[in-house]
Amino acid sequence: MSYARRLAEANGATPAQIERTVRYNGYPLPAGRESEERKQLWRHLGALSPEAFTEPVTFEGDEVVARPLCLRCCAGQVGRGRLPYTGWVCARHRRWIGPVQFDVHGLPALIAAEQRFRRVLAPRSVVVDSPVYRLAGQAAGQAVERACLDQRAQQLGFDAPPQELLVYPETVRLACLITDSRFLDVAFTRSPEQQRVEFVTAQVERVLAGHEGSWLAVNPIWQMLHLMYARVRDAELRGGLVADYPWGITRFWRG
Ligand SMILES: [Zn+2]
Structure with missing residues (x-):
């Protein structure tokens, strides 16, 4: 969701506008926010790897929580995602990535x-x-x-x-x-x-x-x-x- 918003904003649009346009052009897009077609569309628009948006929701029975992403990784934009292999620090930017972020x-x-x-x-x-x-x-x-x-x-x-x-x-x-x-x-x-x-x-x-x-x-x-x-x-x-x-x-x- 946050990736779609950021990519759309970077192109002077909103996700809804872009999705309306692709539907209008015949791309089959179900209403569900989590649908595979939707992830496919945004992977394609962002030229992302096929692994993008495939993070597990649970890991051995434990929930992989959706949380704020590192602000610097997201170039200052607010983004959320699931990071199953990461603790509470962005090692690259040396930032605490809890609900409130700290250098x-x-x-x-x-x-x-x-x-x-x-x-x-x-x-x-x-x-x-x-x-x-x-x-x-x-x-x-x-x-x-x-x-x-x-x-x-x-x-x-x-x-x-x-x-x-x-x-x-x-x-x-x-x-x-x-x-x-x-x-x-x-x-x-x-x-x-x-x-x-x-x-x-x-x-x-x-x-x-x-x-x-x-x-x-x-x-x-x-x-x-x-x-x-x-x-x-x-x-x-x-x-x-x-x-x-x-x-x-x-x-x-x-x-
Ligand atoms: Zn970072």
Whole structure:
């Protein structure tokens, strides 16, 4: 939708005018906004690759959210799209691409986090805003100290950047941990609870080394693993599939 608008505007027209004209000229264009004929038309008008507008709506059961695209990638125009293999940073322009966009040149840790997202999380089909990503974000938000958040905001040069941006490095690290099959192997293998708590605590603290509050991130992650452990045992008993709503965590586990 936003591509059609931008291309039409660049040619001094509106998408509706262009579509009326092509219909008038006999091009079959159904009314639906998401129709294949419509995507085909705009791919053709924009001389785009056949892969354009074929981004998946879901990825392994998680919704690939439609979100604002990088303003600089779109030459200053507002555009929306689905970016399944991208975290919250346009690495090319060093911009945070959340609902409000920020220049993040001042904080190289965000660029490194984005690279980690693409290298580790994207191949595991983890998408932003999925339940497992949000869990990592919630845990990170509890662990990172106020002083660290303030310092990052100062480095960026903005008064009140969103917390999600400030804890992005820790969010990505924790998401990498809880979608790591070796980590889940240990967490889901039959063993005394105390042993599992100690393992999870040690792993979370290792990933968040340097943060005094790292232990605060353990609880939300442990709650999920504890519930999933019970469901894994239940599935063993009943011989069925593991119920893993809402996190879809078992797909990361090859146990
Ligand atoms: Zn960009």
